[in-house]
Amino acid sequence: MTEFCPSLWPEEPTPEDQINCCKCGLDKHGSRMIWGEGNPEAPIMIILDNPGAREDREGNSIVCGTRQTLQKGASEFGLTMEDIYVTFILKRRPVRAYEKEKTRQTCMWHLDQQLMAKKPELILCLGNVAVQSFFQEPEAEVKKLRGTIHQVQGYPTAVGYHPLAVRRRPNLWSTFVEDWKLVAEHYQNKLT
Numbered sequence: 001m002t003e004f005c006p007s008l009w010p011e012e013p014t015p016e017d018q019i020n021c022c023k024c025g026l027d028k029h030g031s032r033m034i035w036g037e038g039n040p041e042a043p044i045m046i047i048l049d050n051p052g053a054r055e056d057r058e059g060n061s062i063v064c065g066t067r068q069t070l071q072k073g074a075s076e077f078g079l080t081m082e083d084i085y086v087t088f089i090l091k092r093r094p095v096r097a098y099e100k101e102k103t104r105q106t107c108m109w110h111l112d113q114q115l116m117a118k119k120p121e122l123i124l125c126l127g128n129v130a131v132q133s134f135f136q137e138p139e140a141e142v143k144k145l146r147g148t149i150h151q152v153q154g155y156p157t158a159v160g161y162h163p164l165a166v167r168r169r170p171n172l173w174s175t176f177v178e179d180w181k182l183v184a185e186h187y188q189n190k191l192t
Contacts (some may be wrong), residue, residue, distance in 0.1 A: 009037040009086070014091070020131075024107050026091075029098070032090070034054070034091055034093070044084050044122050047134055052090070072173075072176060115155070126161065126163060145159045158186070
């Protein structure tokens with residue numbers, strides 16, 4: 001396998017009728033709306049809690065640590081940007097305190113719209129926030145649900161630790177890789 005090198009994945013433009021959405025209040029945080037990135041037609045949809053840093057302080061595009069770790073995990077099993085679309089529960093990056101439960105419930109509408117339009121073959125929720133929101137179970141935890149494929153809202157769904165948690169706790173890397181292996185095997189079995 002070639003040496004891993006993270007890259008900027010193209011963003012999917014936010015639909016014009018949603019770009020100025022102010023229902024959840026995160027528009028007041030000053031961050032722009034990020035609809036998703038990667039291949040919008042990909043069979044695998046990754047759901048994260050919210051967008052990470054996109055630009056450095058000077059405004060130059062960067063590949064943040066979350067994206068680097070996510071891409072590296074996928075690459076372990078030959079999955080590329082063509083196979084993956086990344087989206088978020090919150091479409092804007094929070095920069096200060098906010099009403100978490102209310103905001104997440106409000107923003108799920110956007111994700112529901114994406115699911116209806118994209119109809120992914122497989123979903124991977126990364127992190128407790130994504131799992132709790134998508135599974136609609138406030139007490140759901142990655143450590144209890146990972147390692148198997150669940151049927152959630154009609155979609156085969158796997159769960160894994162958030163890439164940022166893996167970066168902070170390197171001992172989670174092998175578990176993170178196991179979850180990517182489950183996703184890759186499930187996806188590849190559907191192709192045969």
